[in-house]
Amino acid sequence: MVGATQPAGREHLVDARTASFAGAGYRVAYVALAAAVVVATAFAPVNSGAVALAHFLGGHILGDRAIPMRLGSETFTASGSYAGGIGWLGAVANELLVRAGHGYALFATMLAALVAFAFVELRARRQGGRLLALGAVVLAGSCAPGSLGIAGGITTAAFAAVLTYVLERPSRTATIVATLLAVVWCNVAAEGLLAPAIAACIAAATTLRGGTQDERRWSRFACLGTALALLATPALLSYPLYALGTLRLDRDLFGVVAYHPIDVAPLAYRVGFTAMILAGLAFGLQRDRGASIPLFAAAAVLALMNGAFVIVFGVLAAPVLAASAAAAYPRFAHARAGSARADIASGVIAVALAAGLVPVVGVPATAPGYALAASLASDGRPHRVFCYDVDWCDVAISGAPLARVFADGRVAAYPSTVLGRQRDVVAMKNHWRSTIDKNKVDTMILRNDRPLTTMISMAPGWHLVASDAAASVFERAALR
Amino acid sequence: MKYAWLVIAVFASRFLTTAITYPPGDGDLYWQRLLGLQVLRTHAVPRALGPEAFSAPYAPWVPQEWLFGIAAYFGRTGIGWDIFAGACALAPVVAIAIACWHALRRGASETAVAVGATCGGLAMLESFGVRAQVAVWPLLALFMLALDEDGPWAYAAIAVAAFWSNWHASAMLAPIVAGMVAVGSALDERGFGKRTRRLAIIAAACLLAICCNPFGWDLPRYAISLFDNPIKTYITEWKVTDIDDASFVQGAWPLLLLAIAFGGRQSLLRPENDHRWRDLIVLGTFAFLLLSAARNVAVFAIVAIPIVTPALSLWLRKKPEAELTKADRTAAWALPAGAFALAVFVGIHLAQITPPATGLANAPLAALAKMPGDHDVFCADFAWCSLALGVPHERVFLDGRADPFPRPVWEDFIKILRLNHAWRGLLDSHGINTVVAQRYTPLDQAMALNPGWRLAYSDKDYTLYVRTTPVRTAASNVHSSD
Numbered sequence: 034m035v036g037a038t039q040p041a042g043r044e045h046l047v048d049a050r051t052a053s054f055a056g057a058g059y060r061v062a063y064v065a066l067a068a069a070v071v072v073a074t075a076f077a078p079v080n081s082g083a084v085a086l087a088h089f090l091g092g093h094i095l096g097d098r099a100i101p102m103r104l105g106s107e108t109f110t111a112s113g114s115y116a117g118g119i120g121w122l123g124a125v126a127n128e129l130l131v132r133a134g135h136g137y138a139l140f141a142t143m144l145a146a147l148v149a150f151a152f153v154e155l156r157a158r159r160q161g162g163r164l165l166a167l168g169a170v171v172l173a174g175s176c177a178p179g180s181l182g183i184a185g186g187i188t189t190a191a192f193a194a195v196l197t198y199v200l201e202r203p204s205r206t207a208t209i210v211a212t213l214l215a216v217v218w219c220n221v222a223a224e225g226l227l228a229p230a231i232a233a234c235i236a237a238a239t240t241l242r243g244g245t246q247d248e249r250r251w252s253r254f255a256c257l258g259t260a261l262a263l264l265a266t267p268a269l270l271s272y273p274l275y276a277l278g279t280l281r282l283d284r285d286l287f288g289v290v291a292y293h294p295i296d297v298a299p300l301a302y303r304v305g306f307t308a309m310i311l312a313g314l315a316f317g318l319q320r321d322r323g324a325s326i327p328l329f330a331a332a333a334v335l336a337l338m339n340g341a342f343v344i345v346f347g348v349l350a351a352p353v354l355a356a357s358a359a360a361a362y363p364r365f366a367h368a369r370a371g372s373a374r375a376d377i378a379s380g381v382i383a384v385a386l387a388a389g390l391v392p393v394v395g396v397p398a399t400a401p402g403y404a405l406a407a408s409l410a411s412d413g414r415p416h417r418v419f420c421y422d423v424d425w426c427d428v429a430i431s432g433a434p435l436a437r438v439f440a441d442g443r444v445a446a447y448p449s450t451v452l453g454r455q456r457d458v459v460a461m462k463n464h465w466r467s468t469i470d471k472n473k474v475d476t477m478i479l480r481n482d483r484p485l486t487t488m489i490s491m492a493p494g495w496h497l498v499a500s501d502a503a504a505s506v507f508e509r510a511a512l513r
Numbered sequence: 514m515k516y517a518w519l520v521i522a523v524f525a526s527r528f529l530t531t532a533i534t535y536p537p538g539d540g541d542l543y544w545q546r547l548l549g550l551q552v553l554r555t556h557a558v559p560r561a562l563g564p565e566a567f568s569a570p571y572a573p574w575v576p577q578e579w580l581f582g583i584a585a586y587f588g589r590t591g592i593g594w595d596i597f598a599g600a601c602a603l604a605p606v607v608a609i610a611i612a613c614w615h616a617l618r619r620g621a622s623e624t625a626v627a628v629g630a631t632c633g634g635l636a637m638l639e640s641f642g643v644r645a646q647v648a649v650w651p652l653l654a655l656f657m658l659a660l661d662e663d664g665p666w667a668y669a670a671i672a673v674a675a676f677w678s679n680w681h682a683s684a685m686l687a688p689i690v691a692g693m694v695a696v697g698s699a700l701d702e703r704g705f706g707k708r709t710r711r712l713a714i715i716a717a718a719c720l721l722a723i724c725c726n727p728f729g730w731d732l733p734r735y736a737i738s739l740f741d742n743p744i745k746t747y748i749t750e751w752k753v754t755d756i757d758d759a760s761f762v763q764g765a766w767p768l769l770l771l772a773i774a775f776g777g778r779q780s781l782l783r784p785e786n787d788h789r790w791r792d793l794i795v796l797g798t799f800a801f802l803l804l805s806a807a808r809n810v811a812v813f814a815i816v817a818i819p820i821v822t823p824a825l826s827l828w829l830r831k832k833p834e835a836e837l838t839k840a841d842r843t844a845a846w847a848l849p850a851g852a853f854a855l856a857v858f859v860g861i862h863l864a865q866i867t868p869p870a871t872g873l874a875n876a877p878l879a880a881l882a883k884m885p886g887d888h889d890v891f892c893a894d895f896a897w898c899s900l901a902l903g904v905p906h907e908r909v910f911l912d913g914r915a916d917p918f919p920r921p922v923w924e925d926f927i928k929i930l931r932l933n934h935a936w937r938g939l940l941d942s943h944g945i946n947t948v949v950a951q952r953y954t955p956l957d958q959a960m961a962l963n964p965g966w967r968l969a970y971s972d973k974d975y976t977l978y979v980r981t982t983p984v985r986t987a988a989s990n991v992h993s994s995d
Contacts, residue, residue, distance in 0.1 A: 240839060241840045242839075243839050293755045294755060295752075295755065302753075303753075307800075307801060307804050310773070310804065311797050311800060313776065314772055314797050315776065315793060317773060317774070318774050325774075326774050330770055337756035338756050460955075461954075482931060482933050483931065483932075484931055484959065487934060487959065488932065488958060
């Protein structure tokens with residue numbers, strides 16, 4: 034599989050002048066890139082909210098031997114709301130890794146990153162040759178800032194990269210593998226919803242590029258298989274609905290969660306996304322132009338809708354651009370397969386490097402804001418908490434068993450009325466004071482230098498308990 | 514242009530209706546009219562703020578829109594307004610028309626140009642208004658057209674740049690774009706050929722041309738200073754472009770996707786295209802600008818139409834039946850169907866549109882004008898304070914002129930607006946004695962709790978607070994000596 038040959042009819046891309054690059058220089062570059070991925074992952078910030086939620090859900094599943102399908106008493110506004118147990122398998126895996134030690138979770142994340150970029154390279158190499166495949170990895174990597182940490186989104190990228198690789202050569206085996214992969218993905222995370230979308234883009238591409246009858250048939254079966262995989266979760270028919278909400282694409286969530294790329298992944302958007310677009314302009318979608326458009330456009334729109342998916346755009350579209358570059362500038366493309374043994378050796382070196390690096394990397398400090406939420410457990414008292422940033426409350430319910438929250442990061446499970454009130458309080462609109470009073474909120478974790486923070490600090494009964502670089506905790510005693 | 518004219522006509526009606534019927538949504542026209550009046554009275558362009566800006570009296574100012582200000586003054590009421598606003602509505606129409614004509618000259622097909630015109634019109638919808646930056650859109654289109662000329666007419670770009678610099682500081686783009694086109698031309702010619710030399714001369718001349726205005730070198734210097742100016746953070750149209758910008762999604766993004774889809778050596782960069790590197794460099798630069806700030810959406814469309822549509826045309830050209838691929842057959846019905854769907858969308862959009870609220874605090878400021886005493890006013894939206902300019906006994910903290918106010922003033926403005934922990938101290942230290950806020954906003958709620966202030970006016974949209982006890986500061990001393 035490694036070093037796959039060019040498809041029939043692409044011989045014109047072969048250029049002997051660059052074939053020499055497939056030697057030692059290539060292997061050095063491959064190892065260097067893999068090392069860069071490993072090191073960047075080791076020092077990337079952890080997505081504290083997602084880790085905390087996974088810890089909360091995983092802990093409950095392992096403790097109760099059952100998947101909680103509804104919100105529990107950890108929230109006082111939507112207890113009993115259907116949540117569907119979305120991402121239960123990912124949560125269990127996370128919990129087992131966390132229990133084993135931070136290093137294991139980090140190592141797993143490094144492996145996910147290596148898998149994601151390895152499959153970007155493999156896809157790009159199929160049509161663009163090794164040199165352009167390296168370029169594709171760099172391009173995809175430029176979309177990675179903000180995604181490489183634990184629970185930062187690189188796992189989604191890995192699933193997307195592998196699935197696309199499998200689906201791009203439609204066959205019966207590919208359809209079966211893609212369906213199984215989609216089943217696993219859907220149980221690991223809400224992002225599994227992307228599987229049938231990717232399959233549909235590739236099926237459209239297969240049809241538009243004039244694939245054989247067999248290819249067209251199996252690509253459509255792959256669509257069907259990945260779509261059916263959506264039903265193979267504990268949520269059954271509810272999965273698509275709740276997973277869609279969990280992806281945070283819904284514009285009705287404005288004011289409750291951040292989704293603009295410039296807010297969620299500023300560096301990836303400014304550098305990676307822009308670089309991908311500029312590369313697109315430079316090379317055009319040359320090869321199978323009509324076929325490439327659906328996947329490229331859909332991935333770009335996804336990234337624009339939620340910055341967390343800029344990395345998915347990177348891994349899906351970079352190989353497309355490599356293929357385009359190969360068609361536009363054949364002298365940079367070559368089809369030499371290279372040595373499979375050398376590829377395997379490079380992979381082994383990268384994994385060994387990851388394993389060696391993990392013990393050296395300490396447990397990262399919890400990000401400001403999240404740290405304050407985690408500290409609620411320290412006083413051993415119950416709290417009814419309102420968080421300015423709902424993701425902070427993920428840490429509160431995970432780390433402080435006596436804390437109950439107004440709303441947390443599981444926004445898909447909360448009724449729209451609750452989310453509307455969350456938005457109103459943050460924006461200080463529509464009787465926000467009475468919302469706080471009626472719900473007997475006694476603890477507020479608020480973002481520094483926001484109007485609400487100043488208003489609460491001026492309000493009688495509330496007093497500042499703690500603050501850090503991002504947030505302040507206010508409490509009032511009267512209601513306790 | 515037979516199809517494109519149909520599209521342009523739809524947008525022309527929309528722009529004209531918006532410009533003449535709807536009141537301006539920002540306060541810029543108020544200070545621009547005052548600027549025009551001042552220029553006409555004194556026969557000189559002011560180079561500093563006056564004492565009416567108590568936070569930064571006599572701060573240096575480059576009133577880049579001085580010519581627009583004069584036009585705004587003449588077109589302030591009645592038939593004058595209809596002519597002035599109508600002329601502004603014509604600006605995007607002319608810009609699209611020039612871009613489409615430019616595209617046809619480059620070999621674009623009628624169908625492709627119509628698609629480009631549709632995208633261009635949609636890209637302009639959100640940014641459109643009776644504003645100076647809109648008035649210069651045709652100049653950008655004309656500049657790009659002139660640069661494409663392979664003869665003496667190319668030098669017309671210099672005159673366009675000079676004229677442009679008297680309307681808006683975006684004329685700074687002229688030498689930059691000309692320079693990039695010259696570089697692209699050198700790549701296309703693989704050397705410093707005749708065309709490259711001409712373009713290099715034009716680029717250098719444009720650098721001088723944009724100084725042909727009352728500000729001279731100060732205009733490009735001012736434009737350069739905007740690159741790292743923090744005020745961009747506080748102005749909506751400078752925000753980074755994203756999918757919530759309708760004009761981006763409906764207009765510029767499809768153009769960008771078309772450019773990507775039809776880029777490369779088979780179309781945009783095809784070897785027989787003798788300006789392929791020029792096109793790529795210009796398109797890449799404007800794509801970067803497009804993704805950097807929402808205000809560049811329309812500008813990108815103007816530049817992209819002549820570049821993208823010829824490439825699209827290559828794909829749309831008739832092939833022998835035997836050579837048609839599945840993608841060709843799909844495009845044969847998908848493109849006209851897409852254009853029709855867009856036209857229907859625009860029609861529905863036009864039918865459903867309702868006039869927006871004025872968004873200006875006319876009522877509280879009118880009430881303030883009747884109140885006795887001197888007023889140092891803080892407006893929660895700085896553009897509102899443009900309405901207070903020229904009103905006796907009123908001075909403003911920050912108004913729609915925006916750019917000349919120093920960075921510390923902007924920082925304090927945002928601290929007060931966001932109720933930073935120091936906000937009350939800042940109100941005192943600046944000697945602000947009047948605050949205009951939108952009702953139920955955080956500032957309004959905080960002012961209601963602020964001791965030493967009283968509610969002097971309120972309606973369903975706005976509130977006006979004045980101090981009950983005077984505050985003595987350096988600023989108030991200056992006020993009393995005026």
